[in-house]
Amino acid sequence: MDHPMPSAVPGKPTEAVRELLAAVLEALTLPHDTPDYDARILRRAGLARVVAGEALAESPSNLGWNTDYLRSKLAAEQAEAEQREKNKCGRCRTPFDPSDMAFDGRARHRETPWCRRCVASCHESTDAFHACPICDPSRRSGDDR
Numbered sequence: 101m102d103h104p105m106p107s108a109v110p111g112k113p114t115e116a117v118r119e120l121l122a123a124v125l126e127a128l129t130l131p132h133d134t135p136d137y138d139a140r141i142l143r144r145a146g147l148a149r150v151v152a153g154e155a156l157a158e159s160p161s162n163l164g165w166n167t168d169y170l171r172s173k174l175a176a177e178q179a180e181a182e183q184r185e186k187n188k189c190g191r192c193r194t195p196f197d198p199s200d201m202a203f204d205g206r207a208r209h210r211e212t213p214w215c216r217r218c219v220a221s222c223h224e225s226t227d228a229f230h231a232c233p234i235c236d237p238s239r240r241s242g243d244d245r
């Protein structure tokens with residue numbers, strides 16, 4: 101209320117501003133079929149928010165640095181997400197628990213992407229119509245890019 105409308109900012113958008121905007125857009129964009137989409141978008145929005153705030157508070161000459169910083173944070177977030185995906189059962193999506201070695205436990209079944217519980221329930225199924233990603237890879241719920 102006591103903030104008058106700012107007059108148009110003098111100057112023209114520089115390449116650095118465009119680069120930062122592109123990085124922010126990148127942060128807020130993930131394919132909709134991304135596992136953990138909501139959680140990851142929230143995380144990435146948080147990163148973009150911090151960097152945008154710093155970019156506004158700092159000298160405009162630091163914009164390139166802010167952009168690089170955001171990009172490196174996004175790459176780290178991506179790597180973490182991939183790591184998490186690898187440590188999850190491909191069927192029930194439950195994170196593996198290496199200490200749960202019961203035949204139907206949550207540990208990984210040998211070198212497969214499945215947990216022991218899913219493999220046990222697949223192998224024990226007496227349903228003639230049983231099909232799951234374990235016995236029929238074409239039914240994998242994730243996409244096979």
Ligand SMILES: [Zn+2]
Pocket residue numbers: 189190191192193194214215216217218219
């Ligand atoms: Zn499982």
Ligand SMILES: [Zn+2]
Pocket residue numbers: 221222223225230231232233234235236
């Ligand atoms: Zn099965």
